[in-house]
Amino acid sequence: MEIGYYYAVSALLFTIGFVGVLLRRNAIVLFMCIELMLNSVNLTLAAAARMWGGPDGQVFVFFVIVVAAAEVVVGLALIVNLFFRRGTLDVDVPQLLRY
Amino acid sequence: MILLAAEGSTVTNEVITTTSGVIGIAWLIPIVPLLGFVAVLLLTRSLMDRAAYVAIGASAVAFLLSVGVALQVLGDPATYVRPLPTWIDVGGFTVTYDLYIDQLTAVMLLVVTGVALLVHIYSVGYMEGDPRYERFFAYLNLFLASMLILVLGANLLTLFLGWELVGLSSYLLIGFWFEKPEFASAAKKAFITNRVGDVSFMIAMFLAFATFGTLGFTEMFAQTDTLATTTAFALILLLFGGAAAKSAQIPLYVWLPDAMAGPTPVSALIHAATMVTAGVYLAVRMSPVLIVSVPGMVIIAWIGALTALLAALIAMRQNDIKKVLAYSTVSQLGYMFMAIGVGAFRESIFHLVTHAFFKGLLFLVAGSVIHAMANRTDIWRMGGLRTAMPVTFWTALIGWLAISGVPPFAGFFSKDQILTEAYLHGYGPIWIIGLIVAVLTAFYMSRWFFLIFLGAPRFGDEVLPHESPRSMTVPLIVLAVLSAVGGLLLNPIHDGPFYRTLGPAVGDITDIGYEPFGSLTEPVLIPLAILAAVVGIGVAYLFYVRRDVSMGELAEPIRGPVAELEEHAFYVDAAYESIFVRFGGAVARAFAWFDANVVDGVVRGAGAVAVVIGRSSRGIQTGLVRSYVAAFLAGALAIVAVVLVQVR
Amino acid sequence: MLSEYLPILLLFVIASAFAVGSLVVSSLVGPRAPNPTKLAAYESGNEPLADVKGTRFSVKFYMVAMLFLIFDIEAVFLYPWAVVLRELGWFGLVNMTVFVLVLGVAFVYEIGRGGLEWD
């Protein structure tokens, strides 16, 4: 199959993720959007690895998965903390620091 | 004529790298005051007031070492380079801490350390009882060290190091009595104005490096033959931009009068004798580059002349004992730049030296008077101090005559020689401005002197003027003696010993080929200069001694009743009335207004512009994390767009 | 041959532009009625009576999630490692041991912090 389709899907996923970050205020959803962005990159990498035939792309994918997992851990901790302190998941609520 | 023989000394200095003799330990000259600064700060607790003596000792050592260096240089004239460790060395850009010692350095060293030593001693009496007495001496030492680094540096960057450090210590000293609000604003104004100059200086350094591939004086001067005139022109103007800020020239002179908020010994040392002359020193040091572009020099000459005139006009209407001297300093600095601009480098330095003597003296006199008058500074509320303060009076008399240009005092020689030189180099209009400024100088300084020391006392009974303590009068006497005989001894005639000594250290103007402005010769020019002084003093005498000044500021002639004017309305009086008082006063007030509203406004406005830009763009920082991400998107799209367009 | 994928990258750019456009348009056109109800736990139905803070989900789930992740990652690496272990030999064995040990430290730390003390 034409490899370009993989890239297209990947780019779309990335864009959807990005737009989600911009539009959603719920921290959890926002967070899922970031994961979506990371995984769309994984798709690109995997497709490219298939195209080039080397191991580099696949190795990269593994590491991205690890990093994404670590980000989940940290991100969830922060969100839990936000919820306990403020009783909300709205990322626009913390606004003590600005200007 | 004697004079033409003096034109351009063809003798040039040989460059000698040495570590022998006093020059070998010349690096101690700035280090000792620096150690003094640290020591005073550290010892304040244990030594209390006596810590001041450490500072005085340090400046005395610096002075003695300077004398040693001067003797070695003058004994065997040459340009000595004392190699010292490297400061910065990165990819072909090498800057060392080397010292550069020639005749010009020797003169500057003697003036700086000499005046500094006297001011240190003077401050013992003047600052007595101040809660931060020791701190003051520490700062004085810091300033001295910085100034010496400036004078000794063998490249533009080391000079700039000293340049910034003198600025820094000057802010510390201007703001020394920071309890009073005007001091803070004065320090700020000085800082901002000087930053403007620094930018110009820095750009000049980059240009110099780009042109010469080095910042070292010896290496730069060796390449002046191949220097393009246009590059030299740009370089001169940029350097002058830096010098104009430090030496208070149009349009950057505004900070100096405000800086008088600091203690008076500081005004004497920093804002009259040494720091403000750093710009003059810089220009003369770079004179081998200056002579490459005569148009650049002409601009300097004109700015100097206009500064001299403007400041003299303003000084005529100042009523604060120190403000008069401050504007006078600006005016005299203008004289020095005027001299540089017309190619009279040695004359400029000569005037720098005599000015350090008499202006230092006059500021110390002012300090002594303020001390005696319980911190009053309005000259209209003084008068008749002659009897109460005999030493101050006699030394002030000498200082007054010296600055007014009355022979045989120091100021006469230096000022006259600048005027003569301007005429003989063909700058007629500048020569005329110089003559007018000479008249004005004699006038406002006489006004200052008469109002303070002559006539009947115009202060109340609550002030009991008294002579200052010995530690203050001794420096006065020393400076008075120097002001009296300094000119005569150093350089009574053109091509005197001072010029012959200094000649090889400054740029050679023989190739420029100056033509005299007219056919007048020295026997005519010198009496003209003397006449200028006499006229100025005479008019002031009519106004401020012969007339009743007991009503204070109201007695200023322009404000007097018409009848009183007519009483003195013989021809000369009337003419000068209109020139000096009507016109001059109006101009002076106009400029004072300009200074207070426009220039101050610009200085404050520069800050305000920054604030406005900051205020208007802080809205970007919404605090909303998603808007920050949106900025990513915008930035990313912009970059992608730019990159894609370029890839095409 | 890769330049054939150019249109796809352009698609990405267009998609991004679309994203910005929709953002701008929605902020210009869309009505703004910020309402606390919109952020409430249930937009319709009854308001919860008790304070929901801290009660809606337990931190324990988070702890389990973290434990899961530790072993999840371990598995991600163990599978491919196992496939090529024979080729890697000593090198592979030592490195995987170090990797497992590091994860073990994290595991011990979580237990030590009370990650497994339910209730």
Place this chain on the structure above:
Amino acid sequence: MLATFLAQTAATTPIPDVAWSSFAPELPPTITALVLLLVAVARRRQLLVAVPTALLAVAAGVWLIASGETPGALVVPGAVAIVLGILAPALVVATRGRTSLLAAWAAAASLVAALVLTVWQYLTVLTPDGPTLVPQLAMADAIANDGIAVFTRLVVYLSALLVIPLGYGYLQDRRINRAEVEPLLLLAVVGMAALGSANDLITLFIALELLSLALYVLAGLARRDRRSQEASLKYFVTGSVASAILLFGMALIYVATGTVTLPEIGAAVGLVTTPRFVAAIGLALITVGIGFKVALAPFHLWTPDVYQGAPTNVTAFMAAGTKAAGFAAALRLYLVAFPDLEALWVPVLAVLAALTMLYGAFLAVVQHDVKRILAYSAISHAGFATIGLVANSDAGLSATLWYLLTYAVSTLTAFGCVIVLERRRRGEVTLADLRGVGRSAPAIAGILAFALLSLAGIPITAGYVGKLVVFEAGIEAGFTWLVLVGVLASVVAAFFYLRIAGMMFLEDSPEPVEGPYPSFGLSVGVTVSAALVLYLGIQPELLLRLATDAGVLAR
């Protein structure tokens, strides 16, 4: 069965040569971080962790000394391992249950060890014959040990070492001296060091995430403080998005070139067969990601919020360390991987640099919180450092590295003084709080003023030499307009630095102020960093030469 397998493989496959010395400096902090995590949960049985650690470390040390190819070749790393091993139980006994004190000392010891090993690595491995640096590649070209790597290690380890004494008393004051602080700090610094030597995209990404994740948590250390929490959340959200963008950029580069190793990318990008469109977009996205890390406008918006909200010692570390590491990565990326695309990135970065310098300077003027002012100053300084990168030359490379060192020590000094003042004020420090400090605490006010002068770029300070060298490189590369913008920005910047100094020295507090209470650690940290600022300003010779050597890139 295992035994058979091992015997088989030992006979058939040779043990690969792991050039462990290529990451030797990173080992002590990493291991210390792990051990400290165990110590944190060991409660009263800390010796149970310390003694085995010590035995392992001493054993490793002895083995190292014995196994060197030539006798004495590995004495230094061996000795370091032994000393650290002996220190472990000794510290446990000496600190007697005060875990945070133990952690601080252990972390400091490991950072000293890292610095020693960096110097050792530089002197023996990287300069085998004479003073010229010979770059070395290791771990299948994933790690490049060259000038950038060595210099970055020096800067980040030094910064971390200074941050530990600065933070210890401060964290105690705010009751956030949790056991995780030091391990996270150590992991972050390892990430920074790795970023400096990362030679392929994977390593680069992992290192970047390692330091970022640790810093997300550190920024939110004061969990009960809403500001800290907010800072952490904002940093996390913006940071992960930036990472994702960076990653997408990297993926596109891989799509275009088929390799992840930087020099190979550099070689492939120039080929005709490589689709320049794809590579160019990848480059643009990578620029976004890197720009975020080093806070270039317009990707800098998070900086003031995060710097202001995070605990001050973390802020100091972020400012000094992250910037250095981020620029190290940027230098390697642009100079090694994209020299053929310089027509694309040089103008873009030049514009970003100009924007950044001006933005930071102008917005700092209207701020009132001292930490926020310093944050804007950090933004502005990122712009200055970029000038060296834009110069795209060896001189520019060493200029940027050198600038980062001078900025690190200056900003650490400034933040250290802020910590001292914050201790006194028990909270945030606004400009108004600084009134009269010059009188009540002349020493700390003097040092802060000195640090600010350095940030403003006044002579005899490190910052001056830094600016000078960067401007010089910019001029040489023909970016006169950029340098002029830089000069303008530094003039504007002088306003707000002066404003802080003026508040301290030229104004008086309406109410009497009590003196600050610098702890022992704070005094040491602030004094040492201020001394470094002065030293680098007066005698930058030695380290400047090292920075110049760093121009030797592993291409």
